[in-house]
Amino acid sequence: MEMASGDELIEFEGYLVSIKPRIRRGLPEYALKIITFGGESKTVYTREPKILLKPGLPIHVKAVLSRQSEKPRWMIDEIRILKNVETLEPRPAIIEEIVKGVYPIVSGKQENKIFSVPVEEDLLSKIPEKLPEKIYCIFLKKNSQIKLVEVLHEKEYRIFDRIAKLISELDKESSDSDRAVKEYLRRL
Secondary structure, eight states, X not given: OOOOOGGGEEEEEEEEEEEEEEEETTEEEEEEEEEETTSOEEEEEESSOXXXXXXXXXXXXEEEEEOSSSSXXXXXXXXXXXXXXXXXXXXXXXXXXXXXXXXXXXXEEETTEEEEEEBOHHHHTTSOSSSSEEEEEEEEEETTEEEEEEEEOHHHHHHHHHHHXXXXXXXXXXXXXXXXXXXXXXXX
């Protein structure tokens, strides 16, 4: 990919919190929502992910500004998993109440502990209206504040979980067969 001028290139690190697949111009594309370690929300796009995408993954992103569509957007040039940063695991929680105001607040229980945390407006539409409801939540702790950054319905969570397990099994089988081929060639 051709590099753009300095103001058309961004580089940042954060947690992948949302993956939205779609078809654009007949090709698959993924909109990735990332919460930076500073708490800022960014959306970037990719056609062919170079890594296994799953919510809660700490990643480093380099993206260039693409002006090929109706509105400019950030396209991933480089993406990699950060090795020395803890992954945010989606955890089951019972959402019991939403208080809408200047800053929406979500209250509920997780692992028998009560929580009441701020939530972004765009996440409210993902939380069912009929409460209480069990959903999978990704919480981000920044300094002393905890914030709800993503919610996944049980079906969504199970899909990501199954895909991760399947890819892990395929990687293991691939390395086992590579080892068998190398052993065979060594014996020749």
